[in-house]
Amino acid sequence: MAADSLKNAPSLKDNSLYQKVHPNFSKSGFQEPLTTVQGFILGLLARGHTSSDKKTLELVTSVLNSGEALSGSGIALFTTMLIEEERELKSKSLSLFVPSQGEGSQSERVQALVDIAYGFTLGFCGESQPIAGSIVQMNYKALNDELREHLNLIEDLVHIDAASGASEEDIKLVNETLSTTIVRLSELMAS
Numbered sequence: 001m002a003a004d005s006l007k008n009a010p011s012l013k014d015n016s017l018y019q020k021v022h023p024n025f026s027k028s029g030f031q032e033p034l035t036t037v038q039g040f041i042l043g044l045l046a047r048g049h050t051s052s053d054k055k056t057l058e059l060v061t062s063v064l065n066s067g068e069a070l071s072g073s074g075i076a077l078f079t080t081m082l083i084e085e086e087r088e089l090k091s092k093s094l095s096l097f098v099p100s101q102g103e104g105s106q107s108e109r110v111q112a113l114v115d116i117a118y119g120f121t122l123g124f125c126g127e128s129q130p131i132a133g134s135i136v137q138m139n140y141k142a143l144n145d146e147l148r149e150h151l152n153l154i155e156d157l158v159h160i161d162a163a164s165g166a167s168e169e170d171i172k173l174v175n176e177t178l179s180t181t182i183v184r185l186s187e188l189m190a191s
Helices: 016-027 034-047 055-064 072-091 106-125 141-158 168-190
Strands: none
Touching: 016 034, 016 072, 034 055, 034 072, 034 106, 034 168, 055 072, 055 106, 072 168, 106 141, 106 168, 141 168
């Protein structure tokens, strides 16, 4: 899938989901930053969980939040993000919570991408049993090789140093690559 089929990365002030969840995020009870939570939710969804799957809240509490329960507003925020991110994945138009050039420094923007990649890895790989019918249980070498390649790419993004001085072109490329890779992993798991 070409990166141009994804929405142009809007500024956070133009990202409706970000604007819905950001104001109340500090009261939600999450131990991780909002960008990590977004990545985690995308990882769960790409793995095959859905917004109607009751296990998703259990996973966010146990894996992402060290077993600590979320507040009522945290559960509402999580549910809103889960439903909206599920829609975005289905339409192949992700809007990652990455500040635009005018909204954050280069290191803050790179850190947002690293946090999303880290959260995605936790959500996608955070449980030992694969979802029934997923590619993890299939024995199709070509698809499994592509799956592994995409997961390796995201794992490499987790290790980027946010203070490394990335160029604007690099940040845009990483944002587009991460979005495209998440969508493709979701497609592979639905195969």
